[in-house]
Amino acid sequence: MNKLIKNISFIIGIFICLGFVLVKNEEVFFEYPEYWPKPVYNFSKLSMTEEEFQLGRHLFYDPLLSRDETISCASCHLQATGFTHVDHDLSHGIEGRIGTRNSISIMNLAWNTSFMWDGGVNHIEVQSLAPISSENEMDSSLATIVEKLNKSEKYNSLFENAYRDSIVTGQKILLALTQFVVMLNTYNSKYDKYIRSEIGGEFTEQENSGLNVFRNNCASCHKEPLFSSTDFKNNGLNIDSTLNDFGRMRVTKKPQDSLKFKVPTLRNIQFTQPYMHDGRFETLQEVINHYTSDVQHGPTLANELQEQITLTHKEKVDLLVFLRTLTDQEFLYNKRFSYPRETPTN
Amino acid sequence: MDKKVLSLIALFALTIITVAQNNPIITAPIQNQTGITGRHYIQGNSTPIEDGVLANVQSVDYSEEWVYITATGIPAYITGPFLDGNPSLAQNQNAIYKLPLTPIENTGTPTATNGGNIGIFINGVSLFDYRDGVAWNNNTMSLCGGPPGGNPPCPGGPNGNQDWNRDAIPAEMGGFDCNKAHPAMGNYHHHQNPSAFNLDLIIVSNICETYPADGLYVIDTESHSPLIGFAYDGFPIYGAYGFANADGTGGIVKMNSSYELPGATTRLNGPDVNNTYFEGYFREDYNYVSHPEEFYLDEHNGRFAITPEYPEGIYAYYATVDENHNSAYPYAVGPTFYGNVVATKVNTINEDTTNYDSSLGIESFDESNLNLVIYPNPAQDFIAIQSNMVPENLKLELINDLGQVILTNQILQGSTLSIMEIHTLYDGIYFLRVSKQNNSKTYKIIIKK
16 A cells, blocks of 8 residues: 555544544533532433433423323423422323322432432432323333334434434433433522522521521421432321322331321422422412421321421511522523423524 | 794694694503513413513604504513413514504495404504404315414415304413413414403403413493504404493493304304304304494494594494403404505604604593502402503502501503512501502501411
8 A cells, every 4th residue: 555545544534533523412511509419310321411411301391201192291390380380289190180199399300319209219210210101190101102202203313313323212211301300400599699699699688587487497307408308207297088198108118107208399489389299288378387387296207397386477477588589580491491492482 | 934824834733733642543552651571471480571572552653644653562461371382472573553543434345354463452462353264174074274283274275265264262262361362473462352361250261360460451340441452444442341322321331242143053064063163163153133222333343432532423343242241252343344444564654754752641640540459458468459451650659557668569551450479578557559650549458467
């Protein structure tokens, strides 16, 4: 082989390499305030690319996931309300079927060690299997969805973009959904700006007073900065005799877990009504009144609630005012998380 | 030229201006004097989003024959959401509507109303007629037309004539917001009486429970409804109530449509009447039945009568409602116009015009004209202050027992309602001061949480 040809193949080789560089997917970064704890989720299975995120976003908003293609994840998890629903207490599935619980909000999931109100799922990457296969929710199966998506040109191309392979597999679906939901992070509320001493975070006297009430009465379970904890607690609700939902005990079969439910985050709580696992309270006023005067004492009641919480009228009002500072408008209206429109509209 | 002639010319010019300035088509449009912008709800959130687009009418200019109303088509009341899958939002129309100063009766064959704009409201929002573009195709025995992606097109396309045209009011009920309106490709419009759903005597849509809004005016059964808009023939449109008799006597009554459903069971070249295609589903289901009483309207849904703005009498359309205050066909104008349809949308004004400065016409505060309703009292979560119609902003101030102003708000011009959130307030006695310029009135409010 003469030298010229060698050089030419070398140059072509360089171009091929450059080509690979050029089609490399765009990286997405998992960002959070540096003073927060480290996320507990291990990101190693995710590709952390924009393409995988967008694929997950399409799946999240696609009713194709349900058996009769009428509801999507977003049917119960609406962005503007912290990715939960607001118009009824118990969640609705296909054909008007009604589940037994109020959909839980989807925010800052990378800090969660378990999922669902009873912790019935312990890994985010398989969490979506539960609503997909639940008879009262989407009533479908991963295999059915794989089959449907493989017939779709749109998804073949989205999978090709994300994984360099247009073949749809169950694992890729679950990972793409995970890549989307794990990015739904909220840390720009007025409270967060207050903590960071940023512009827009100046608390009023009343908000400060409410924060004190919160720290003295609520923060031992709803721990800052995530306003949740990984624990399950019985918060003293009367059992609803039509649902007979014993919470965590359904999963562990241990009597000491009876009536315990996940401690939910209070972020964006102004918009996540109705409240509690069965959506029994419409307003935060009712929630606070429950804690101050209606807690039912039983063998599994949370230690934190053994002694009655007493709040004056002023303290209640201030607490409610403080809770509104947990609203993060930038998150609730972030266009990156909204329905993926083909062409942007405004 | 001598001084006398000059004065005469000046006097003559002044007369024209004065006459023009008394013409309601120039004075009635609600001009945005305070820079208020539109707001809209998105599904799932009861807190509206502020838009950057100015609401109401931007300017009114007139020549000897025409008035030019420049408007965004965005109302002061909160729009959306549109829960029938309509992906559109109310968007800036950047429109200039050219309407005649002197409308003229059409003595020939009446002109049928058309799809799209057939008039504008005094806040610059579009008026459409009954139709939604969907019709019956008897060859395929199915519906045709409407938004792309839905039904197949009708024979002859959107401009073809069909025997059975769908009525938008029942058919698109699920997609109207609390103001009874929705957008078509960004053009926000009412097909019907622009009062909020939750103010009807029987409530046919629950949209206002989650996404409250207030519409253009509130029906007051004891006074003549306001002038709410103009049709494309230049004749005015009033709300639902007027004088019983055309000469202004007989008290205030509801203006009635003369269109009735005859109780048919079949349709010639159309589907039989059934649960899907119920009577009233198509506008051709209605028959015009003439009545002797003057509060029954003619086949265009109007009549010649005295009104507060036209003491000499005028031909006017009315936004008709039934006894429950639900919208009644033909809803506002139609199915044909009374006058010569000469109004158009123009891109520029191509003649000399005079601008009408609406701030000259501001009336002083008169509480009896406002019909203020303040509720609930005692209040727990919010205080709603409702008026029947507000042409200029009304200032609202909540004052505590120390005399300090602790909350302020406004009822925006072109809307009727203000909701004061009181989550920061403690139980007690407060005072609400309502004012316009230097006049005010104060009401006692109790907050009990």
